[in-house]
Each structure stands twice: as C-alpha cells, then as structure tokens.
Amino acid sequence: MNAAMTEPAAGDVRTALERSIAVLRATFRARFEAATAEPALREEKARILGKKGELTAILKQMPALEAGARRAAGELVNTLKNEVEAVFEERLRALDRGERDAELSAPAFDITLPGREPAPLGHAHPISIVRDEIVDILVSLGFAVHDGPEVETEENNFTKLGFPPDHPATDMQDSFWTTDGLLLRTHTSNIQVRAMSTHPPPMAYIAPGAVYRRDDDATHSPMFHQIECFLVDEHVSVAHLKGVLGTFAERFFGAGTPIRLRPSYFPFVEPGAEVDVGCPFCRRADGSRAGCSVCKRSGWIEILGCGMIHPVVFESCGIDPEKWSGFAFGMGVERVAIVRYGIPDIRLLFENDPRFLAQF
Numbered sequence: 001m002n003a004a005m006t007e008p009a010a011g012d013v014r015t016a017l018e019r020s021i022a023v024l025r026a027t028f029r030a031r032f033e034a035a036t037a038e039p040a041l042r043e044e045k046a047r048i049l050g051k052k053g054e055l056t057a058i059l060k061q062m063p064a065l066e067a068g069a070r071r072a073a074g075e076l077v078n079t080l081k082n083e084v085e086a087v088f089e090e091r092l093r094a095l096d097r098g099e100r101d102a103e104l105s106a107p108a109f110d111i112t113l114p115g116r117e118p119a120p121l122g123h124a125h126p127i128s129i130v131r132d133e134i135v136d137i138l139v140s141l142g143f144a145v146h147d148g149p150e151v152e153t154e155e156n157n158f159t160k161l162g163f164p165p166d167h168p169a170t171d172m173q174d175s176f177w178t179t180d181g182l183l184l185r186t187h188t189s190n191i192q193v194r195a196m197s198t199h200p201p202p203m204a205y206i207a208p209g210a211v212y213r214r215d216d217d218a219t220h221s222p223m224f225h226q227i228e229c230f231l232v233d234e235h236v237s238v239a240h241l242k243g244v245l246g247t248f249a250e251r252f253f254g255a256g257t258p259i260r261l262r263p264s265y266f267p268f269v270e271p272g273a274e275v276d277v278g279c280p281f282c283r284r285a286d287g288s289r290a291g292c293s294v295c296k297r298s299g300w301i302e303i304l305g306c307g308m309i310h311p312v313v314f315e316s317c318g319i320d321p322e323k324w325s326g327f328a329f330g331m332g333v334e335r336v337a338i339v340r341y342g343i344p345d346i347r348l349l350f351e352n353d354p355r356f357l358a359q360f
C-alpha cells in the first residue's frame with residue numbers, strides 16, 4: 001500500500017494546524033464572553049484546554065511536522081495557550097465582580113424583620129437559678145459578694161483554717177493537687193481567710209463559687225458549688241447565726257419551714273453544727289412532717305455546715321479574737337437544688353440533657 005495516499009504530507013498537516021490555531025485564536029474570546037456563569041465558563045475552558053480539548057488535539061498532531069515547522073507551531077500553540085488562560089482568568093474575575101455588584105445593588109435585606117420561626121428560648125441552669133436565689137436572699141440581709149480563686153494555696157484552704165497537717169482532707173487522695181503544690185479549693189471557706197487577712201472587721205460577706213473534691217456518687221459530685229456566708233463584728237453570737245439561717249429557710253423553702261442545728265465538727269468553728277431544714281416535700285398543713293423518700297423518712301434534710309468562727313482562725317488572719325467574734329456557714333448549692341426540685345441524683349445536674357433541663 002502507498003503510504004503517501006493514507007498519511008497526509010507534513011506540509012498539509014502544517015496548513016491544517018495553522019488554520020486550526022488561527023480559528024481558535026479568532027473565536028475563543030467570544031466563546032468565553034458568551035459564558036454568563038462560572039460553571040459554563042469552566043466548561044468552555046475544558047473544551048479548549050481539557051484532555052480532549054481543541055488545543056490539546058492540535059498539540060497531538062505536532063509530531064507529524066518537520067522539525068523547523070514543529071518549533072514554529074509549538075511557539076504559536078504556547079502563546080495561544082497562555083492567551084486562553086489569561087482571558088479565562090480575566091473573565092472569571094469579571095463574572096465574580098458582576099455577581100458581587102448585583103448583590104450590592106439588590107434591595108437591602110431588612111435585618112429588623114421578625115424571624116418566621118420563633119427562636120427557641122433557653123433559660124438559666126437550675127444550679128444558677130438556685131444560686132442566684134440564695135445570693136439574692138443573703139444580699140437582701142446585708143451581705144456583700146466576695147470573689148476568690150478556685151486554685152488555692154494549702155495555707156488559705158487548710159492551714160489558716162486550723163486543719164491539722166494530717167487531716168484526711170489534706171491528703172492527695174481526697175483533694176485535687178496541682179504539680180506545683182497548689183490545690184483546687186475544697187470549700188469556699190478559703191474566702192473567710194482571704195477576706196479576714198486583707199480587710200479589718202467588721203465584715204459581712206457571702207462567697208458563691210465552685211469547689212472540688214474526690215467524691216462521686218448519687219449525692220456527691222467531684223465539682224460542686226457552695227455559698228460561704230460569714231459575719232465578723234463585736235458581740236456576734238449563735239443567735240445571729242440562727243436568725244440568718246431561719247430567715248433564709250423561710251424565704252427559700254417557704255414560710256414556716258423549721259431549721260435544726262445538730263452539733264458537728266469543723267476545725268475552723270467552735271461550736272460547730274450541721275443544719276437541717278424541715279423537709280418541704282412531706283410537710284403537713286399543721287407544720288408537722290410525715291416523712292418521705294426525699295428526707296429518708298426523717299422529716300429533715302441537711303443542707304449546710306456552720307458555727308462560730310474559731311479563735312485560731314482569727315489569730316491566723318491577724319484579727320484579735322478577744323475583740324471580734326463571728327459566725328460562718330457553707331451551703332451546698334446542688335444539695336439545696338436537689339431538695340428544692342426533688343432531684344433523685346446529683347449527676348443529672350451535670351449531664352446537660354435538654355429533656356431534664358427543660359423542666360425548670
């Protein structure tokens with residue numbers, strides 16, 4: 001078979017290529033202009049430069065050219081390729097600009113229009129609700145809020161409060177210690193020390209905040225909240241303490257709620273007591289209580305520890321115990337919340353299940 005009859009001569013290829021290049025060069029700008037959105041523009045580019053594109057087809061024919069003509073055509077194709085890419089980029093930018101201009105000149109969106117669906121409203125967490133209520137009652141009685149750190153020194157958390165060095169609470173197993181010898185405060189009583197070491201009496205403070213212990217069961221959490229309350233003045237007595245506690249119980253749990261002080265030991269008070277409130281869940285109209293599962297049939301629920309500030313604490317803070325006296329109590333916020341709402345397990349307060357939280 002005669003090869004000259006089936007394969008075009010190099011000269012014919014060259015002419016055909018030059019024509020294809022010339023046609024492409026004359027038309028590609030208009031083709032890009034005709035694309036009015038980015039996807040169409042990209043499709044057009046692929047039709048020219050893609051794997052099966054027109055310029056790629058031209059490139060594939062180049063090996064058939066003679067060396068000199070191949071070089072010349074190569075230069076033409078490269079220049080055209082660069083032009084195609086540059087015009088494509090410019091058109092892309094123009095489309096983008098056009099889109100933005102259209103957005104800017106569109107009628108302004110009125111952000112004051114009410115939404116179509118009402119946004120679901122959240123509310124305060126039950127711990128915050130209870131804490132705020134307790135704080136409000138005590139502030140109304142004349143106590144001011146005193147803040148303080150949760151990472152504390154052993155001295156402020158234990159030593160100045162009269163804890164002996166071998167007290168179990170100071171043990172690594174019972175408290176969370178940092179590697180540099182500080183600890184997460186185990187109670188808000190550190191604020192007594194901080195306030196008394198820095199301000200002269202008289203003083204009346206409350207200190208709400210988070211505290212930490214290695215505790216974890218249905219009524220004990222490793223992180224929980226306390227509210228410390230203390231009054232230092234001349235001639236403060238147990239009567240003042242009972243007056244504040246009784247008023248608090250009536251205001252928080254309802255008129256007629258009784259309190260009871262049971263002797264107890266805390267190193268930083270003398271005498272010390274734990275305070276129970278009459279169970280609000282089984283109280284009868286005449287004030288007596290039937291006993292129920294919440295109060296474990298006793299009719300009473302423990303909510304806090306209290307006492308008269310120990311002379312040792314005054315001395316360690318530079319206050320004269322002969323002149324000044326005071327009371328202090330520390331209330332567990334979660335414990336009070338559990339009693340208020342009849343919550344069976346303290347851990348429910350920290351799981352943040354919306355089905356639980358929506359009930360408050």
Ligand code: FA5
Pocket residue numbers: 186187188189213215216219220221222223224225226228266269272302303304305306307328329330331332333334335336346
């Ligand atoms: C104290 O923490 C003393 N600082 C309270 C105090 C202050 C006594 C001032 C005297 C004078 P206690 O360890 O009992 O005491 O804790 C006080 C309250 O915190 C408890 O009555 C309880 O309501 C709550 N509480 C204690 N441990 C936990 C826990 N792990 N989870 C939840 N609440 C707790």
